[in-house]
Amino acid sequence: MKKVLFLGLGYIGLPTAAVAANHGFEVIGVDVNPVVVDTINQGKIHIVEPDLAQIVKEAVQQGTLRAVSKPEPADAFFVVVPTPFKQNHRADITYVESATRSVIPFLKEGDLFVIESTSPVLTTERMADIIHKERPELKGKIYIAYCPERVLPGNTLYELVHNDRVIGGINPESTEKAIEFYSAFVQGKLHRTNARTAEMCKLTENSSRDSQIAFANELSMICDKAGVNVWELITLANKHPRVNILQPGCGVGGHCIAVDPWFIVSDYPEQAQLIKRARETNDYKADWCANRVIEACQQFVAENDREPVVAC
Ligand SMILES: NC(=O)c1ccc[n+]([C@@H]2O[C@H](COP(=O)([O-])OP(=O)(O)OC[C@H]3O[C@@H](n4cnc5c(N)ncnc54)[C@H](O)[C@@H]3O)[C@@H](O)[C@H]2O)c1
Structure with missing residues (x-):
């Protein structure tokens, strides 16, 4: 070679x-x-x-x-x-x-x-x-x-x-x-396996990240309703020796996580219920965040007696 x-x-x-x-x-x-x-x-x-x-x-x-x-x-x-x-x-x-x-x-x-x-x-x-x-x-x-x-x-x-x-x-x-x-x-390290396990491994890694981020994102929306500070909550919950909750955000980042889990869901739709739900939760979280920004803009306009900005 x-x-x-x-x-x-x-x-x-x-x-x-x-x-x-x-x-x-x-x-x-x-x-x-x-x-x-x-x-x-x-x-x-x-x-x-x-x-x-x-x-x-x-x-x-x-x-x-x-x-x-x-x-x-x-x-x-x-x-x-x-x-x-x-x-x-x-x-x-x-x-x-x-x-x-x-x-x-x-x-x-x-x-x-x-x-x-x-x-x-x-x-x-x-x-x-x-x-x-x-x-x-x-x-x-x-x-x-x-x-x-x-x-x-x-x-x-x-x-x-x-x-x-x-x-x-x-x-x-x-x-x-x-x-x-x-x-x-x-x-x-170079880990040996067969082709289909290696293919599934890549998809699993990003589906795992997606599901764990979805948990944090869902928690943040629950906490918003419940009047609980999600950041404080996660810090406290992670004091448990076997709990490690990730940080919530506006969906997921990177090139891969929003794409790869679909390759499992589309091939195994009956079995991949949790992976599909996680993907939908993280997609929805982006809309949820955008709506919160729009609401905050509108509130700012109303409270400050400003002309509404088109982008809002
Ligand atoms: N970008 C990442 O962070 C990342 C991480 C891990 C895995 N991957 C995976 O790696 C793969 C490549 O991703 P990328 O980000 O490098 O893509 P990219 O879009 O940056 O680059 C792909 C390149 O392939 C070229 N191309 C398309 N068809 C071709 C062909 N038939 N022959 C030769 N060139 C061709 C395109 O012109 C383009 O320049 C994807 O499967 C992606 O999911 C990407």
Whole structure:
């Protein structure tokens, strides 16, 4: 594994590609957006991430990272494209499928294919089926795995190297091959599993965060009705040795938590009752907060005899 190719050079793909380029790999970054390709080849970046500009510039100048619009042969392929949800909250994996199809002609015996995009359970096995259908001679001869990303944007470069990773292949040989790649730059522990457990693990992490935040958010709305200061309440409740309630807010933050739980809910609607309710509670909390701000504005206008402001 000397030459590695990343499909998708966004908030996750570009930092990972740049870190790999600084750890001995020749890295090709593929992006369908020509502005992204041009910007990176000038040694610049199109996203906001501390310290990323410097390592991208160095890698491009040293010739270890270059961006292109179309895939080319490599020893390892990493899919890091978007996975939004559709109107019905089902995961849209068309980007993953399109990225997968784009590299099929370049795969050869011994290559590693890894999906990093947050994906519904069974996505890796479905992409393996697509690859094997197009290239039956490669069945059992290439390595296919899933390795989700769990970095916090703003601290990506540190967490990419220091966080533990969960790595699941479609068979144990694929898991080991993927471990071999990540061990070149990850200092956190690399945990072995199978592909569908790794997929579910990523969704579980963010569903867990979502449910715990929903508890705090629901509590804040109950306390508002009850005339109880929710912040004082949570501080006091957390004095219990086995209680750890999170802080309420205006919904949830970050790129992932408002999206990923839907991938469980849409695939397992009967079983995922609590996960669905948490997602709805956190979405509702944003509206609730907005209404409270509007009410406060209106009260201010009324008490100060001001002209109403349109934005209120
Ligand atoms: N951003 C985060 O904090 C975060 C954290 C963990 C996991 N993830 C997951 O990582 C994945 C990528 O997220 P992101 O934030 O980096 O997305 P992003 O939108 O920042 O970047 C994705 C890039 O992929 C490119 N792209 C789309 N289709 C392509 C194709 N077929 N071939 C090549 N390039 C293609 C787009 O042009 C874009 O530049 C998603 O599944 C996301 O859920 C994101």
